[in-house]
Amino acid sequence: MAINFNNALGIHESALHLKAVRAEVLANNLANADTPNFKARDIDFHQALINQQSKMNSSLHKTHFNHIDSKVGGEIPGLSYRIPLQPDTGDGNTVEAQIEQTKFAENAMQYQASLTFLTGRIKGLLSAIKGE
DSSP, rough: OOOHHHHHHHTTHHHHHHHHHHHHHHHHHHHTTTTTTTTOOEEEEHHHHHHHHHHHOOOOOOOOTSOOOOTTTOOOEEEEEOOHHHHHHOOOOOOOHHHHHHHHHHHHHHHHHHHHHHHHHHHHHHHHTTTO
């Protein structure tokens, strides 16, 4: 009997991917903290996960090798500009380093938790395959 990894791993694979993408966005914000007119961005994780789940449920399948993949050209789901808590510093930059560092650390912990959960799931699948 074949194992369906979408059913076995569920939404956790998508969650892990979104956490990795969010880490890149937050790191980009921190890297541009001193860039004039740079606007901080973030991913609404809840909305992005809902979008990912709907894509998984209604994914398009290519019926011919010349068909264009539906994932090509897609933007990051749930990505939007962050509204700063502090007034503008005069250079147009909306990055607040303390907020970004906190969000980055929080995202890193959530990424690690998702990774730990997936590792447990995979170990369980391996045990089932081996018949242990």
